[in-house]
Amino acid sequence: MAAVVESDPDRCGSEEEGRGNDTEEENIQPPGPIVAPQNRLVKLPLSRIKALMKADPDVSLASQESVFIIAKATELFVEMIAKDALVYAQQGKRKTLQRKDLDNAIEAIDEFAFLEGTLD
Amino acid sequence: MAERPEDLNLPNAVITRIIKEALPDGVNVSKEARRAISQAASVFVLYATSCANNFAMKAKRKTLNAGDVMAAMEEMEFERFLQPLREALEAHKKGLKGKKEASEQKRKDKEKKTDTEEHDKSREEEDDEEHMDEEQEAENEAEEVEN
Numbered sequence: 001m002a003a004v005v006e007s008d009p010d011r012c013g014s015e016e017e018g019r020g021n022d023t024e025e026e027n028i029q030p031p032g033p034i035v036a037p038q039n040r041l042v043k044l045p046l047s048r049i050k051a052l053m054k055a056d057p058d059v060s061l062a063s064q065e066s067v068f069i070i071a072k073a074t075e076l077f078v079e080m081i082a083k084d085a086l087v088y089a090q091q092g093k094r095k096t097l098q099r100k101d102l103d104n105a106i107e108a109i110d111e112f113a114f115l116e117g118t119l120d
Numbered sequence: 121m122a123e124r125p126e127d128l129n130l131p132n133a134v135i136t137r138i139i140k141e142a143l144p145d146g147v148n149v150s151k152e153a154r155r156a157i158s159q160a161a162s163v164f165v166l167y168a169t170s171c172a173n174n175f176a177m178k179a180k181r182k183t184l185n186a187g188d189v190m191a192a193m194e195e196m197e198f199e200r201f202l203q204p205l206r207e208a209l210e211a212h213k214k215g216l217k218g219k220k221e222a223s224e225q226k227r228k229d230k231e232k233k234t235d236t237e238e239h240d241k242s243r244e245e246e247d248d249e250e251h252m253d254e255e256q257e258a259e260n261e262a263e264e265v266e267n
Binding site (some may be wrong): 102 | 166213
């Protein structure tokens with residue numbers, strides 16, 4: 001059974017590393033350091049990412065680092081797909097990104113093949 | 121109370137912010153496009169997790185680790201993410217713990233300086249936020265925890 005420890009979703013930067021092991025540990029939150037918003041490493045809440053990961057029945061435990069990296073990768077993914085879809089909007093001389101631009105990007109770009117048939 | 125993967129969405133505000141920061145000024149995003157991107161992001165998490173987990177299982181580990189995720193990125197043909205992910209992970213590790221101690225030390229050092237420099241203090245402090253990471257390397261050496 002996976003141990004799910006929820007940390008404060010907004011303070012990703014204050015989660016502590018599991019000491020010496022990879023299992024999910026109690027998150028000891030040091031008193032908040034003064035960090036300017038632009039210094040924050042990841043914007044997506046790690047708790048939500050973790051919850052998504054746990055939805056997979058084959059996943060038992062995930063290290064905090066792995067949750068962090070998946071969160072960061074997801075942000076990079078969002079940036080990438082938005083930019084790629086924009087190309088199609090611009091081709092259509094539009095300044096507003098629309099659903100069909102997403103669909104076009106998904107169809108055209110190999111890396112997005114996994115998305116085919118998954119969106120409503 | 122079981123949540124289906126499809127029900128777990130990422131916060132709209134955060135997704136919107138990431139999209140806006142990625143696109144040039146003046147570009148708008150329709151609600152439907154935003155929703156689709158958000159859904160795609162959730163699917164990405166699920167797919168990446170499943171992929172990473174395969175690597176963990178192959179290595180007979182029960183715990184998914186950072187290396188598994190990196191391997192998954194490569195498998196998914198997102199090699200372009202590898203370098204930024206490695207850098208983010210390093211920064212993440214350095215940023216944990218001791219950052220407050222470092223900033224407190226900095227302040228004490230500052231107080232030793234003469235009063236005439238007080239005017240520059242606030243500006244210097246901002247720079248110090250960034251230099252902090254480098255200076256901490258020595259402090260954190262002993263605490264380095266890696267997979």
